[in-house]
Amino acid sequence: MEARTAPLAFRRPVEADHRRLVAVVDDWWGGRQLAHLLPRLWLQFFTGTSWIAETADGTLAGFLVGFVSPDDPAVGYVHMVATSPNHRKRGLGRDLYQHFFDDVAARGVREVRAITWAGNRVSIGFHTAIGFGVDDGPGTQRLYGTSAYPDYEGDGRDMVVFSKRLGA
Numbered sequence: 001m002e003a004r005t006a007p008l009a010f011r012r013p014v015e016a017d018h019r020r021l022v023a024v025v026d027d028w029w030g031g032r033q034l035a036h037l038l039p040r041l042w043l044q045f046f047t048g049t050s051w052i053a054e055t056a057d058g059t060l061a062g063f064l065v066g067f068v069s070p071d072d073p074a075v076g077y078v079h080m081v082a083t084s085p086n087h088r089k090r091g092l093g094r095d096l097y098q099h100f101f102d103d104v105a106a107r108g109v110r111e112v113r114a115i116t117w118a119g120n121r122v123s124i125g126f127h128t129a130i131g132f133g134v135d136d137g138p139g140t141q142r143l144y145g146t147s148a149y150p151d152y153e154g155d156g157r158d159m160v161v162f163s164k165r166l167g168a
């Protein structure tokens, strides 16, 4: 992994950040049309468990949006995490997750979950590298070389389900 070239500042997102986050999503996900997955509500109601990383001049370097489950307060969930292509493979994605782990562990969370499209090799490599396990339970199939749930989010939308115990 390359050394980080300049220090980054981590802060809570605010609603006014929505436009600049949504503007980078399709590009940062390699041209996939995913901006609709980040509606403004994430920057209205989930900022207390979400993070933005910026360079000294305020350029967006990465973000993570997540929350503590209202149904099960022992579970945290990360909806989206991404880093700028200019800042990848330098530990920023791991740092964003660590900020989230620290946040939610302090609120009693013991397990963090996330999902990703079964064909997203980068996301699967990243999540497993930072300690997430892949759910290979009943209903999963080997898809794109990984255990995944076929049609998890609807027809043809096959997803890998990750989980990581905190404090283990």
Ligand SMILES: CC(C)(COP(=O)(O)OP(=O)(O)OC[C@H]1O[C@@H](n2cnc3c(N)ncnc32)[C@H](O)[C@@H]1OP(=O)(O)O)[C@@H](O)C(=O)NCCC(=O)NCCS
Residues within 6 Å of the ligand: 001, 028, 029, 030, 079, 080, 081, 082, 083, 084, 087, 088, 089, 090, 091, 092, 093, 094, 095, 116, 120, 121, 122, 123, 125, 126, 127, 129, 130
């Ligand atoms: C996935 C993503 C967030 C990783 O961010 P990053 O800043 O490059 O990650 P880090 O540098 O913190 O890497 C952490 C670990 O993941 C591994 N990793 C990162 N990118 C990887 C890749 N392309 N393939 C395999 N492993 C990878 C690193 O090697 C590192 O492991 P190590 O510490 O054992 O060396 C980034 O590539 C991205 O934004 N991708 C597009 C959006 C996306 O797919 N998000 C995830 C789904 S919501």
